[in-house]
Amino acid sequence: MRFAISLIAFISALPVQAEVIPASSMVTEVTMHPDSATILRKGSVEIPAGKHRLVLRGVPDSASRESLRVTVNGVRQIGTVIRNDFTPPHDETAPEVKAAEARIEQIEQRIRTVRDDAAQARAAVAASEVSIEFLRKLGENDSMAEAGASALRDIARMIREEAGEASQAALDAEVRARAIEEALKDLNEELAEAQQALAAIALEDADRLYIAVEVSATEPVTSDLTLSYLVNYETSWVPTYDFNLLTGDDPRVEIKRSAMVRQETGENWTDVTLHLSTTEATGQIGARTLFPHLRRIEEPRPILKQRELSAAAPMALEADAGSLAEPVVEPPLITEEVMWSESNLILTYGEPVSIASGADVLKLQLDSFAEEADVQAVAVPIHDETAYRVASMVNSSGRELIPSSFATHYVDGQLVGFEAFDGLTSGQEADIGFGPIEGLRLTRDILDQSEGDRGILTRSNQRGDRVEIEVENLTEEDWPLRLLDRVPYSQQDDLEIEWVARPKPSEMNVDKQRGILAWDLTLAPGQSQTIQLDTTLSWPEDMVLR
Template sequence: MRYSFSLLALLSASAAWADTIPVSSKVTEVTMYPDSAAITRVASFAIPAGKHRLELQGVPETAMLELLRIDLTGARQISTIYRDEYAPPRDFTDPRVETAEARIDEIEQRIQAVKDDAMRAGLKGAAADVSIGFLRQLGKNEGLADAGPDALRDIARMISLEAETASQAALDASISARQIERQLLDLEDELRIAEQALEAIDLESEDRVYIAVEVEADAASDGTIVLNYLDGGRNSWSPAYDLKLETGDIPQLSIERGAFVRQGTGENWTDITLHLSTVAPISQVEPSVLYTRSRRIEEPLPEPPESEMGAYYEPVVEPVVIVEEAASMWNVEADGAGVTYSYGAPVSISSGADMLRLELDVLTEPGTLLARAVPMLDNTAYRVMRFINMSGEELLNAEYAARYIDGKLIGIDRFSGLAAGEEGEIGFGSIDGLQIRRDTLGQSEGGRGLISRSNQQVQKVEIEIENLTDQVWPLQVRDRVPYSQQEDLQITWSATPRPTEEDLDKRRGILAWDLEMAPGENRKIQLETTLSWPEGMVLQ
């Protein structure tokens, strides 16, 4: 339980309140964060002079009451009472729900009427069966033996006619029963659809908190209450991107930005003003504390005598050194106070069900289109668009970003985001006509043959690139050679042609060749690596 007492320590409990006035509030504005939502509710009231208790209805239990703030006009605010237990249930008056419930009631009445018809048809069939049974017994009556031919003829005719009538009634009853059964099946399907329609509308939970504001007015007045609070329910928004590459003489990148919005407050939002913010209020807001760390050295433990090497020794338990670490494991990246996007039209989002996509804007960035090949892992080159984010704002990372080339979808992948002014790259699928092969021409292991004082490994690799497309491609080829931080492990390598760049992006051993591949051109790269290490050592 979070709150079950007055903020003024029950001082208001002894006051003489004129009356309690229920006040219905409505969500009017929401700022969505990646992990929560700041909500504004507005309620209007009319009160006579005196002291009153205004009960604010409709606030879901996911509201963080610790952060709730109330602005009041039209009266003086004296105290506020919060309660999340024994709160009255929500008073739902959505006309859509009332219409759906009326529809369900009407279908249920029709089902009951059909069931009544089925019962009447069953009674008629039963009565016909009784009549047929009676007529059969009548034909077996021994008293008919003394009747004359004319009387027997009349009786037989009567039994035949009556039996035919009863049999027809039984058949009609059976036909009616089958028709009624089909009607019931149709009505049950109709009822199920109506119930599903109600569930799709009535998504709100029954759980609400109790908030009462005790006010005083010198004269009768109309007023307004504005509630602002943070909601920690399942509320979130995330960026959505359509990355579109237009090829041609001057390649151009269009970034169509949108946002996925979902809320789980327990109440539906209707025609609200929506803002999207990159700030994360529930995450870390203060820098981590860096604690001191003490190190020490000790003399090594004495070696046991050789005569006792095989004996059992109690393990030496070293004293435990306790080093205090920062308690939080959060990794926070922030750029000032963040960015806020405001949507220009009213928005409605149902709780717990709707995934709403809103379109934001389109950014157009010039860039450089190139091909990149990683022969060790891929057998084709890939399109890469290199550009600088000139939008003046951060492009947020997104789990999914669709990629298009000249209007055609070619794939979907993660987008890692880009700061304002930062250079970035976006991949746009493989170039099947730029074929890559990486072959190991020879590899020798040391420790054999003529090598006696050291171990050695030699590897020769050939990379072959062939441009089967009808255009010139600026191509960057990336490969690697091993590196060592040990003096005893010597690594040398040679490449023909020499790479354009070594230790690319400050990653040791990564090599890059910048090539210009004309249509139909075939080129090769030769790479030889030699590793040498002392005898008796093992290469890892």
């Protein structure tokens, strides 16, 4: 036996008078977490007075035994036994299986009827061919030579007319047979769909748990029973988004939220209430242990050349042998993970949901709303050759837009691309990209770069760079544009950095990032803008630039 566990008390045997009562339940409610799901099953069972064992059927082997909770109302629960060996066979004749098989049988019967009708039509073809063959042999009969000319003409006319009618009958019968067989194409497609539907149902695995609950009832009672359990790693859901930028005089971003749901629990969910939760039930639920942080100082060791290192290695091992006797134990380095969802957000889908195990990937449309947006072009010439359309918006919907690995971006309904989405809390502002603007062309050229005694500088502890940036509007509309570039920065007094930009930037240290510069421009159709950036770095002669 691979597994046997008692949640309350182990039941070794039952009194002779105790009755074993089978009890069925159905999945009615599911709360899906990112990598697990909490399943709720409900059922009803008639329990006579006395002590009995309820055998709860249908729970798949994917259920976590430790998480299983069983409640039987109106009786006293004594104990529960769970095992996955020697379990009763799974009922493969469920109503949906029977319905799918009946549909296949019906379609196959229709196919047989069509083939029979076609065969019957072709029987007329065969009969006509027999008549034609008889008439042909009649014309070849030697006794025909003794007939007179008039009789021969009448016989020839009769053979010709009869043969023509027989040939026409054969042709008509073949046409009817082919017309009948035309229906086979649609019927074969319908049969394939029915077989696929049955295959999806059949993906339910046959592995089921044996769950027995010993109960005691003082009087006959109809009990409602409830089972709940956790399924790990057999289910998943992820949010997806459609962002559609509507341009014009009043630009806005339409946001459609969806969820991609799949499950491979081993049983199909039919018309269940579905909740989508951001809580990672199998993840961290408490604060991590904080270890002391020991720091120490020591005399610097000389930096050896590679040849000296090779020669010194054996001696170093001998020298360190004594120190190995008393090792210094450092506390383990704990790398903390940041949860992708910081709050317990639960979304409940408004309609019953059905998902076949292992077959369906279901996309559920959650809701949609729109936010006003400011649209501008953003240019980063150091990386890109074109500017990109960016919409700045604030999430004023009151909804929590949780992170997603997949979001689709559109402009006026036209697809521009896909990318991950970092999420957006209520009231938070975001800049969302909506593809390149091919008509806003960027160039960034290094006109002069000097170091040491090459170029305009003569000292080896100085470096100079001259960069020219140009942006050109080849579109037919005005574009507000934010251009970003950078200059180096230093945290050392001995490394001096001077720079000059023409024209001056509109903003320095953008988003508190030192050395990031921004120019806010407006370019009319056909207009271009040039920016020149000169940078000089100076440092002591006994130092090197990194």
